Amino acid sequence: MISPFxxxxxxxxxxxxxxxxxxxxxxxxxxxxxxxxxxxIFANIVEQSTFVGVMAIGLAIVIIAGHMDLSVxxxxxxxxxxxxxxxxxxxxxxxxTLTPAWLVIPVAALIAIFVGGVIGAxxxxxxxxxxxxxxxVTLASYIxxxxxxxxISGGRSAQDLAPPLRFIGIETMGFIPLIAWxxxxxxVVFTFIMGRTPFGRHVTMIGGNAVATFRAGIKVDQxxxxxxVLAGAIAGLAGLLxxxxxxxxxxxxxxxxxFNAFAAVVIGGVSLKGGxxxxxxxxxxxxxxxxxxxxxxxxxxxAHYTQVILGALVLAxxxxxxxxxxxxxxxx
Amino acid sequence: MTVETPLLRLENITRNFGAIDALRGITxxxxxxxxxxxxxxxxxxxxxxxxxxxxxxxxxxGTMVFEGxxxxxxxxxxxxxxxxxxxxxxxxxCTNVDVVANFFMGREIVKRYFGIPVLQEAEMQAAAAxxxxxxGTKIPSLRINVEHLSGGQRQAIExxxxxxxxxxxxxxxxxxxxxxxxxxxxxxxxxxxxxxQGIGVVIITHIMAQAxxxxxxxxxxxxxxxxxxxRTKNTSPDEVVRMITGEALEAAAQEMRPNGxxxxx
Numbered sequence: 001m002i003s004p005f006x007x008x009x010x011x012x013x014x015x016x017x018x019x020x021x022x023x024x025x026x027x028x029x030x031x032x033x034x035x036x037x038x039x040x041i042f043a044n045i046v047e048q049s050t051f052v053g054v055m056a057i058g059l060a061i062v063i064i065a066g067h068m069d070l071s072v073x074x075x076x077x078x079x080x081x082x083x084x085x086x087x088x089x090x091x092x093x094x095x096x097t098l099t100p101a102w103l104v105i106p107v108a109a110l111i112a113i114f115v116g117g118v119i120g121a122x123x124x125x126x127x128x129x130x131x132x133x134x135x136x137v138t139l140a141s142y143i144x145x146x147x148x149x150x151x152i153s154g155g156r157s158a159q160d161l162a163p164p165l166r167f168i169g170i171e172t173m174g175f176i177p178l179i180a181w182x183x184x185x186x187x188v189v190f191t192f193i194m195g196r197t198p199f200g201r202h203v204t205m206i207g208g209n210a211v212a213t214f215r216a217g218i219k220v221d222q223x224x225x226x227x228x229v230l231a232g233a234i235a236g237l238a239g240l241l242x243x244x245x246x247x248x249x250x251x252x253x254x255x256x257x258x259f260n261a262f263a264a265v266v267i268g269g270v271s272l273k274g275g276x277x278x279x280x281x282x283x284x285x286x287x288x289x290x291x292x293x294x295x296x297x298x299x300x301x302x303a304h305y306t307q308v309i310l311g312a313l314v315l316a317x318x319x320x321x322x323x324x325x326x327x328x329x330x331x332x
Numbered sequence: 333m334t335v336e337t338p339l340l341r342l343e344n345i346t347r348n349f350g351a352i353d354a355l356r357g358i359t360x361x362x363x364x365x366x367x368x369x370x371x372x373x374x375x376x377x378x379x380x381x382x383x384x385x386x387x388x389x390x391x392x393x394g395t396m397v398f399e400g401x402x403x404x405x406x407x408x409x410x411x412x413x414x415x416x417x418x419x420x421x422x423x424x425x426c427t428n429v430d431v432v433a434n435f436f437m438g439r440e441i442v443k444r445y446f447g448i449p450v451l452q453e454a455e456m457q458a459a460a461a462x463x464x465x466x467x468g469t470k471i472p473s474l475r476i477n478v479e480h481l482s483g484g485q486r487q488a489i490e491x492x493x494x495x496x497x498x499x500x501x502x503x504x505x506x507x508x509x510x511x512x513x514x515x516x517x518x519x520x521x522x523x524x525x526x527x528x529q530g531i532g533v534v535i536i537t538h539i540m541a542q543a544x545x546x547x548x549x550x551x552x553x554x555x556x557x558x559x560x561x562x563r564t565k566n567t568s569p570d571e572v573v574r575m576i577t578g579e580a581l582e583a584a585a586q587e588m589r590p591n592g593x594x595x596x597x
Contacts, residue, residue, distance in 0.1 A: 004473075196450050196451050197442075197448065197449055197450060197451060198440045198442055198449055198451060201429070201433060201440060201451060202438075204426075204428065204429060205426040205428070205429055205433065205437060207428065208426035208427060208428030208429060209423075209425065209426040209427065209428075211423055211424075212423060212424045212425055212426050212437070213426065213437065213438070215408065215412075215423070215424050216424070216437040216438035216439075217409060217412075217438045218437070218438045275426070275428035275429075276428055328480065329480065331480075
C-alpha cells in the first residue's frame with residue numbers, strides 16, 4: 001500500500017502532467033537547439049500562445065460542460081473584422097476616432113466581446129432550447145460566420161488600427177507583450193471561476209452528469225447557454241487581440257486556429273466526454289504547441305512538419321489520458 | 333396508545349395509461365422511521381406507484397396525505413422540496429467530482445467577496461465529514477472523485493446527503509441490484525440506520541431475503557392493487573410469495589393481516 005502522501009504526490013503529478021511535459025520539452029529544446037535558450041524566444045512563445053490560448057479558454061469551458069463549439073475561430077475573425085472596419089484607417093477601415101483617443105480600447109473590447117457573445121448566445125439557444133446537436137449547430141456557425149466575415153469585408157482587408165490599440169500590441173512588460181499578459185490574466189480569472197465559484201462547479205458537474213445536476217435543482221439549461229455565450233465572448237476577445245497584433249483584419253484571419261485550440265484543449269487534459277479538465281493545463285497545452293512551432297522554425301525544418309507533429313501530439317495526449325485514468329483507478 | 337399520523341397516507345390511488353389500469357386503488361400508510369418493502373411481480377405497478385409518490389407521475393384519482401396535509405406533486409422537484417426523494421443508483425451523483433462537491437450539489441456554501449460567490453471548501457468538507465461520520469459510513473477520502481468509489485459507497489453518499497438535507501421519505505428502487513454480498517449487507521444496515529433517524533423508507537426489491545432482513549412491513553402489489561400489507565414479523569416468505577402470485581385470496585390476506593401497524597397494536 002502507498003501512503004496518503006505518496007498518493008497525493010502521484011495525483012499532483014498526474015493532474016499537472018502537461019506542465020511537466022512542457023518543462024521537459026523546453027529543457028530538451030534548450031539543450032539541443034542552438035540559440036533556443038534565450039529570453040526573447042521564451043517571450044515569443046508566450047506571445048504566440050495569446051490568440052489560441054484565449055480562444056481555447058472558451059472552447060474548454062464548453063467542452064467541460066459536455067458540449068462543443070466549433071465556431072470560435074470564425075467568431076474571432078468576425079470580431080476582428082468588425083473592430084478592423086470600425087477603427088482602422090486604411091483599406092476598408094472607416095477610421096472612427098474617439099475623444100479622448102484611449103477610449104477606443106474599452107469601446108473596441110466591448111464591441112468585440114459583444115459580437116462574440118451574440119453568436120455564442122445563438123449557438124447556445126439552438127442547442128438548449130431546440131435540443132439541436134452542438135457539433136452541428138456550431139459547425140454551421142463556423143461556416144456562416146466566416147462567410148459573413150468575407151461578405152462584410154468584400155474579401156478585402158482593413159489596415160492601420162487606431163494607435164491606442166496598437167500600443168497594446170507593441171508594448172511589453174517584463175519582456176512579455178501586453179497582449180500576452182491579457183491572455184495570462186484571462187487564464188487566471190477563468191481558472192478561478194471554474195475552480196472556486198458555484199458557476200464553475202456546476203458547469204463541471206453538468207459535464208459529468210447533467211441528469212443528476214438537474215435533479216439537484218441546478219439550472220442546467222441556463223448554465224449551458226451561458227457557457228456558449230462565454231465561449232463566444234472570449235473568442236471575440238481573441239479576435240480583438242488578433243486584430244491588434246496584426247494591426248488590422250483580413251477575411252481569412254485566424255484560419256486553422258480552431259484546430260490548434262482543439263489540440264491544446266485535448267493536450268491540456270480536457271476530456272471531450274465532458275466534466276474533466278482544468279484551464280491551467282490548457283494554457284500549458286497552448287505553450288507546448290507554441291514551443292514546438294518555435295523549435296521547428298529555429299531548426300529550419302519546413303513548416304509543414306508542424307502539422308504532422310501536432311497530430312501525433314494530440315494522439316499521444318489522448319493515449320496518455322487513458323494511461324492516467326488507469327493509474328488513478330489503481331490508486332483508488 | 334395514541335395513533336400517530338402517518339408520514340404518508342395513500343388513499344385509493346389509481347392511474348391509467350389509456351385503457352390500461354396500472355393502479356386500481358392503492359391504499360396504505362408509511363410511518364416515520366419505518367421501512368416498507370414494496371413487493372410484486374413485474375408489471376404489478378410498483379414502479380408506477382413509486383413515481384407517483386415521488387412526483388414523477390400524477391395519479392388519475394385518489395389522494396396523498398403527506399405529514400397530515402393533502403398534497404399533489406406536479407414534479408419530482410416539488411416532491412423533493414417537501415422531503416420525498418427517489419434515490420437511484422448513479423443517477424443522482426456526478427462521478428467526475430469529489431464527495432464533498434456531490435454532497436453539496438446545488439447547495440454549495442459560498443461567501444461573497446465584492447459580490448462574487450466563492451466556494452467555501454473547508455467549511456463544506458467539515459460539514460460533509462460530520463454528516464457522513466454521524467451516519468457511520470466509511471469513505472476513504474472526501475476529496476476523492478466519486479468515480480473511484482464502490483457502488484455501496486456511492487449509495488451511502490446519496491442516502492447521507494438525502495438525510496443531511498432534511499429528507500423525510502426516501503424511495504429506493506432495487507437499491508442493491510448491482511452490489512455484492514458484503515456491500516448489500518452494509519447497504520441494508522444503512523437503511524436501518526436511516527430509518528432509525530425517523531425517516532420513512534420505501535424499498536422496492538425482488539429479493540425476498542432482503543425484504544425480510546430490512547423491512548418492518550411488507551406491502552405486496554398485485555394487478556395494481558394492494559394484495560397484502562403485513563408486518564414482517566407476522567408473516568413468512570412463503571406467505572408473501574403466495575400474495576405475489578395471487579395464490580392467497582386477496583380478501584383473505586387483507587382480513588388475516590389488517591391494515592398497518594396502528595391496527596395491530
